[in-house]
Amino acid sequence: MKEQVVAEQISQELLLNYYKKMLELRDFELKVQELYRNAMLPGFVHLYVGEEAVAVGVCSHLQTPDLVFSTHRGHGHALAKGVPARVVLAELWGKATGSSGGRGGSMHMYAPEYGFMGTNGIVGAPIPLATGGALSAKLRNKGHVVVSFFGEGAVNSGSFHEAVNMGAVWELPCIYVCENNLYATEMAFKRATKNTSVASRAAAYGMRGVAVDGQDVVAVHTAAEEAIRLARNNEGPTLIECRTYRYVGHHEGDPGTDYRTREEVQQWKAQDPVKLARKRLLDGGMDESKIKAADQEVENIINDAVEFAQNSPDPSADSVTDFVY
Numbered sequence: 001m002k003e004q005v006v007a008e009q010i011s012q013e014l015l016l017n018y019y020k021k022m023l024e025l026r027d028f029e030l031k032v033q034e035l036y037r038n039a040m041l042p043g044f045v046h047l048y049v050g051e052e053a054v055a056v057g058v059c060s061h062l063q064t065p066d067l068v069f070s071t072h073r074g075h076g077h078a079l080a081k082g083v084p085a086r087v088v089l090a091e092l093w094g095k096a097t098g099s100s101g102g103r104g105g106s107m108h109m110y111a112p113e114y115g116f117m118g119t120n121g122i123v124g125a126p127i128p129l130a131t132g133g134a135l136s137a138k139l140r141n142k143g144h145v146v147v148s149f150f151g152e153g154a155v156n157s158g159s160f161h162e163a164v165n166m167g168a169v170w171e172l173p174c175i176y177v178c179e180n181n182l183y184a185t186e187m188a189f190k191r192a193t194k195n196t197s198v199a200s201r202a203a204a205y206g207m208r209g210v211a212v213d214g215q216d217v218v219a220v221h222t223a224a225e226e227a228i229r230l231a232r233n234n235e236g237p238t239l240i241e242c243r244t245y246r247y248v249g250h251h252e253g254d255p256g257t258d259y260r261t262r263e264e265v266q267q268w269k270a271q272d273p274v275k276l277a278r279k280r281l282l283d284g285g286m287d288e289s290k291i292k293a294a295d296q297e298v299e300n301i302i303n304d305a306v307e308f309a310q311n312s313p314d315p316s317a318d319s320v321t322d323f324v325y
Helices: 013-037 053-057 077-081 086-093 126-140 158-169 201-206 219-233 264-271 275-283 288-311
Strands: 001-005 065-071 148-149 174-180 208-213 238-243
Touching: 001 077, 001 275, 013 053, 013 077, 013 086, 013 219, 013 275, 013 288, 053 077, 053 148, 053 174, 053 219, 053 275, 065 126, 077 086, 077 174, 086 288, 126 148, 126 158, 126 174, 158 174, 174 219, 201 208, 201 238, 208 219, 219 238, 219 275
Parallel strands: 001 208, 065 148, 148 174, 174 238, 208 238
Antiparallel strands: none
């Protein structure tokens, strides 16, 4: 069964917290973009700009022992799960103080102490990994849940079918979150599959599927809250389709202009999740000074992350064989 989630009412203070966390994700990624373009960061980055409401709306309900399995576009998931910005940026910078000691970079970043089980460069790979984590959680019976993030490009892979089927038949405490941003690299979803409703696919596995406006953090909050409640109560998994959009190219270096129109991008930018949350706060009577204080707090976090990462040591050469088996 596919449901369309309608956002519930939440307090202004909670919305302010969501706004602040989304702004942290946004400003962090814009800083990463700036550093990368100035050749200060090694490797390769896929930015999360535009999709912040998904990570924040889902991860806000999670506890530290709950696990998140991420994608190649995972900086936002790490931050939303509680990994400090300075630790994430140090990892992107290849520094010893990063979450993986500078060894993982953008697409192999782990922070298990925060319940963050890694970004992943293989499309669809987080889905079976999360399903295995959910089986472990069910066997341990501690009330923990697992979240798998993935893009719409992953739902035509065998790993999606096999893992979701197993999650459903074993009633595992897993929340499968599809971040449907319409494009897998430059491939439009409507060109790759006949059924573009990801949430409707849940019916084939006998599990709950819901569709939600992924630009509305309150709507995502509502959908995730119910899915996580069901999972904690041993009532099985949920497939959540969050319809969202990346404002930047697939990766830093892709202008994102050859396969989508300027009008489409502008239409989605009119639904910017950070700006929508700010407007909702002001319309709800929030004192603007509180919002500006949140803005300043985020600016301080990002500045601290840059200073920390830039001044952190490189990994020592004599540690080259550490963690090698």
